[in-house]
Amino acid sequence: MKQWPLPLMGLLIAAGLTAAPPDKSTLSTPDLTPIAPQVPAADRHQPNRVFLERADVLKVDPDEPNVQILVGGVTFRRGDMFMYCDSARFYTDPSLPADSMEAFGNIRMEQGDTLFLYGDEMEYSGMEQRATVYGIDRDVRLINRDVTLTSPVIHYAMGINLGYYDQGGTLTDPQNTLSSLEGEYAPPTKEANFYGRVRLTGISDKGDTINVRTDTLLYNTDTRIAELPVFSRIIGQKGDIITSNGLFNTAANTTTLLDRSLVHTTDGHTLTGDSIVFDRTTGIGEAFGSMVLTDSARSVRLEGDYGYFNQQIDSAYATGRARAMEYSxxxxxxxxxxxIRTFLTPDSLRLMVANPEVRFWRIDLQGVCDSMTFVQQDSTLYMNGDPIVWNENRQIFGNVIQVHLNDSTVDRVELPDFAFVAEEIEDEFYNQMSGKTMIADFEDGDIKRLQLNGSVQAIMLPEENDSTYNKIVSLESSYLDAYFANRDIERAHMWPETTGTVTPIYLARRSQLYLPKFRWETEIRPNGPDDIFPRTNPATQIISTTEEEIQPEKDEETTESD
Known part of the structure; x- marks a missing residue:
């Protein structure tokens, strides 16, 4: 956007403008003898001079030979601009490069059939090429086709074709009304600038109300585009926009916003970014650069390098270091x-869908997967594509993971298609369980019950009374139901048949420490809110076993468990 120039009116006012109407009493000269007006024929096309075209009566004061007093049907011309009045004092000094006048009654200025200026009294300074028109009975009006500028006093700079006011005024076009303490309008370019307590009101072509509040506004009456270079508020039926650098197309009801502008909707959404394109009619907005979309009604914040928001269907999208925060x-x-996408389903479920390279962190739960769906109504995470979740010193993975959250902690974790849970005891030693399906129930962040169904396998390291570990228990069954207390297994039941072995740790081979599909991937575990973004060449610590390593030991002690 361009730099905002010093208002032309300010320069013109500084040049010596006064807003006092001319003294009408100077026309009272009863002792003067009227003479017939004589209109000279020569040199009547000098562009910057004012010429008398006609008057009913012309009076001359011998003491003021350079002053003509004109009465009745007075007409002046300057270039192609005509000026009409009931009476006037016309100052003509051959030694000066320009003429001046004071005019009274039914002031009318015309330029072709497109520009008209109406008032009650007028002063014209030939040196400054400026007419100042005063309204006594009503406001002065400057009319340019379908644009009208009104004010108690309007100044018109003829040299640059600029009308302006400094005592409060209004500009109207077929769509909008703009008011301010100071304003200016250039008929040739259709550019209008407004300063001080600026108000823009109107109805867009799409029927939406327009209401702008600011202290500086630049407007084009042809395009109906308003430039907002200072703090401004656009108020609408569906929400407000706050910007300090924006363009508002009032005809199309669209905005282009820069410098971290803010869009706020009545349903609790806020959208900001380095730049925003927002359609106030459709409620569709795009944000570029450090986008932040907040849904205060649902306690969700969405961030990204680029974002998209559709207010009508209540959907949003983010990409480029995208991050969502759910703080309900x-x-x-x-x-x-x-x-990351958020949207409403036909049955009014609020979903948040993320893919790929999904990583999430909560103080009591962390996870990674290829794609994830979060259902906000019941606070459930549906994870697909090599999902892994961590809770304290436990790691759970499978083909699909469903995590149910309550107000403060994890409530339940379900794995309907293969499940593997591992709990780190100390370096390279882990309690492990796997099966076809799994349900894990939690209470206050601690696991309370674990149910495994189908092809259940387990490796456990029971803690001795002296808090040491000296044996490995390997078990296999069809079903397992375990209860926990203080994060340790309190009791477990496996059925219908259970086989297993107990091996002293000092005799156990490395392959006996792990179930066949065991892996421990702590290096990819998110460590905090800012560690959820992809890492550059992440180092993945994977501990696994091969078929060749898994060989039975001759020294094993075989046992059965119920």
Whole structure:
């Protein structure tokens, strides 16, 4: 956007403008002898001079030979501008490069059939090439086709074709009305500038109300585009816009906003960014650069390098270091995906979908996967594509993971298609369980019950009374139901048949420490709200086993468990 120049009116006012109407008493000269007006024929086309075209009566005072007093049907011309009045004092000094006048009664200025200026009294300064028109009975009107400028006093700079006011005024066109303490309008360019307590009101071509409040506004009456270079508020039926650098197309009801402008809707959304394009009629907005979209009604914040928002269908999109924050619960959920979408389903479920490279962090739960759907109504995470979740020293993975959250902590984790849970005891030693399906229930962030169904396998390291670990228990069954207390297994039941082995740790081979599909991927675990973004060449620590390593030991002690 261009730099805002010093108002032309300010320069003109500084040049010596006064807003006092001319003294009408100077026309009272009863002792003067009227003479017939004589209109000279020569040199009547000098562009910057004013010429008398006609008058009913002309009077001359011998003491003021350079002053003509004109009465009745007075007409002046300056170039192609004609000036009409009932009476006037016309100052003509051959030694000066320009003429001046004072005019009274039914002031009318015309330029072609497109520009008209109406008032009650007028002063014209030939040196400054400026006419000042005063309204005594009503405001002065400057009319240019379908644009009208009104004010108690209007100045018209003929040299640059600029009308302006400094005592409060209004500009109207077929769509909008603009008012301010000071204003200027240039008929040739259709540019209008307004300063001080600026108000713009109107109805857009799409039927929406327009209401702008600011202290400086630049406007074009042809395009109906308003430039807002200072703090401004656009007020509408569906929300407000706050900007200090923006363009408002009042005809199309669209805005282009810069410098971290803010769009605020009545339904609780706010949108900001380095630049924003927003359609006030459709409620569709695009934000570029450090976009932030907040839904205060649902306690969701969406960030990204680029964002899209559709107010009508209540949907949003973010990409480029996209991050979503869900803060309806005491602990905020921070979520990243290369793309994040939020929308309403036909049955009014509020969904947040992220993919790919999904990473999330909450103080009691962290996870990664390829795609994730968050249902806000019941606070459930649906994870797909190699999902892994961590809770304290536990890691859970499978083909699909469903995480149910309550007000403050994890409530339940379900794995309907393969499940593997590992709990770190100390370096390279882990309690492990796997099965076809799993349900884990939590209470106050701690696991309370674990149910595994189908092809259940387990490796456990029971803690001895002296808080040491000296044996490895390997178990297999069809079903497992375990209860926990103080984060340790309190009791467990496996059925219908259970086989297993107990091996002293000092005799166990490395392959006996892990179930076949075990892996421990702590290096990709998000460590905080800002660690959810993709890492550059992340180092992944994977501990696994191969078929060749898994060999039975001759020294094993075989046992059965119920």
């Amino acid at each position: 619960k005491p602990d905020t959920l921070y979520l990243h995906g290369r793309e």
